[in-house]
Amino acid sequence: MSLKNLWHHRKVADGAAKACWVCYKPSTSVLITPDNKDFFYICVGHLSDRGFCQPDADEVAAAAARKKKEELDLEIEKVKREYEEKQRIKREKRKEKVEDEEKAKDKDAKKTDEENKTDEKAKDDKINELSKSKDQAQVNLGPRIFTLSKYS
Incomplete structure (x- = not known):
């Protein structure tokens, strides 16, 4: 019984x-x-070597789709943060006007x-945490199914 060339x-x-x-x-x-009958340890660098193995075509397409979706999600988050910042500034300006009228500006x-x-410090910390977690998630986005190349 021979093993399939699917890893x-x-x-x-x-x-x-x-x-x-x-x-x-x-x-x-x-x-x-896939049936857990055979395994071997390999460096990540060798997985990117086309002479050693090639990723499954469907897996590559799925990884590209995931990457595109994550880029869109990041862009959406960025726009949301900008909008929230603008809204916060507007609220602060309104608040300042009310405070000026009350003449309690110094204390408030x-x-x-x-x-x-x-x-702002809390928001920056959250943004840094999210970016770190996204970076770690992107490391694992590579293909997961490979076929080994045959040498002549």
């Missing part, structure tokens, strides 16, 4: 890293058959400035 890419824990089948460097990437201005600084 699924899986990741293992850093502590379970073993030598790459080609270059013997520690690797956490594993190519495994100090409080709102401190609150705005903390709000």
Whole structure:
């Protein structure tokens, strides 16, 4: 019984890293058959080598679609943040007008400035966290199904 030339890419824990089948460097990437009968460790760099293996065409198209969708989602988030910022500025201006009329500008201005600084810092922290999580998610977006190239 021969194995099909179809391999699924899986990741293992850093502590379970073993030598790459080609270059013997520690690797956490594993190519495994769909029925889990056979496997070998391989570096991510070798997965991009066209002479070694090629990603499944459907998988490549799906990865491109996911990437495009994520880019659109990022653009939507950016537009939403800009809109919320504009709305916040409008509210602040209205609030300042009311405060001027009440002549309690000194006390309230100090409080709102401190609150705005903390709000902006919290927003920046959230944005940084989201961008880091998106970057980590994009690392795993590559193809997951491969066929090994045949050497003559």
